[in-house]
Amino acid sequence: MNASFSPVPPPPAVASLTDAELLRSGRKVFAIEARALETLGPRLDLAFAEACRVILACRGRVVTVGMGKSGHIARKIAATMASTGTPAFFVHPGEASHGDLGMITDADVVLALSYSGETDEVLTIVPVLRRQGNRIIAMTGKPASTLARLADIHLDVGVAEEACPLGLAPTTSTTAALVMGDALAVALLEARGFTADDFARSHPAGSLGRRLLLHISDVMHVGDAIPRVGASASISDALVEMSRKRLGMTAIVDDEERLIGVFTDGDLRRALDDAAFDLRTTPVVDAMTREPKTIRADRLAVEAAQLMESHKINALLVVDEARHVVGALNIHDLLRARVV
Secondary structure, three states, X not given: OOOOOOOOOOOOOOOOOOHHHHHHHHHHHHHHHHHHHHHHHHHOOHHHHHHHHHHHOOOOXXXXXXXXXXXXXXXXXXXXXHXXXXXXXXXXXXXXXXXXXXXXXXXXXXXXXXXXXXXXXHHHHHHHHHHHOOEEEEEEOOOOOHHHHHOOEEEXXXXXXXXXXXXXXXXXXXXXXHHHHHHHXXXXXXXXXXXXXHHHHOOOOOHHHHHHHOEHHHHOEOHHHOOEEEOOOEHHHHHHHHHHHOOOEEEEEOOOOEEEEEEEHHHHHHHHHOOOOOOOOOEHHHOOEOOOOEEOOOOEHHHHHHHHHHHOOOEEEEEOOOOEEEEEEEHHHHHHOOOO
């Protein structure tokens, strides 16, 4: 005989709320959490500065720990610190009691999160960490809690109320902890003199990394791929070169490969409108744009995009100090590189 199973209970009845009531509920959460943050800032004291100095002096890494929702916030704080110049990682306190404690060395600083300050899994590993010599920074909402008392430094993230109407789900309290973590990360970033270039190096695959790390030399066409003709070329010769190189323009250079002008699709349209121009016989120097916009190979690719946008052009020639043409690029090169 097959074992009997209890039927799946029906889903709870869904309360019927109007759009206005749903919006009012959402706005109430914003208001409650905003008030909490307004009170959190003025409570920041010298313990915060001391925590920053302890982390700055750390020879190892910042190890964040926390259970449940505090664990999620601890993970995010570690990720933010790691991407802004403060090496950090998260260790699950439950797993730490079963071997992962070996991931924490005596050179590390431990940032422990527990709103109640009484989380068993966190308190279990604190004595071991203290015996190992780790400095412990606690982030709790209860200054008189066990964790707050055992820590070297306590950061108070207490809030008056949770946004949850039942007062049960961590909402305002986790927001307060998250903001405190952001405050630590930013203060440490500024203290270290961390720059946008430093940030890009830890985000090489992201759009910011491409914008801050990719140079003109990485995307420009070089050598035989550069469209160019001599000063004696006709407009027809320039058109043939433009068609071969497919960049919508060609450089006009002197005998030493120095730039003297550029001939573009726009110049061609203007030449066609002028009855005095014969495409086969008119020298391209008579129709070219003199003093064209150029860029250096060591500039950022994003600067080329900004230059093209501000001057409403689609291509640029790359020159060196002596105005020798060393490269060329157009907007499609920047699009392929995902700079724009």
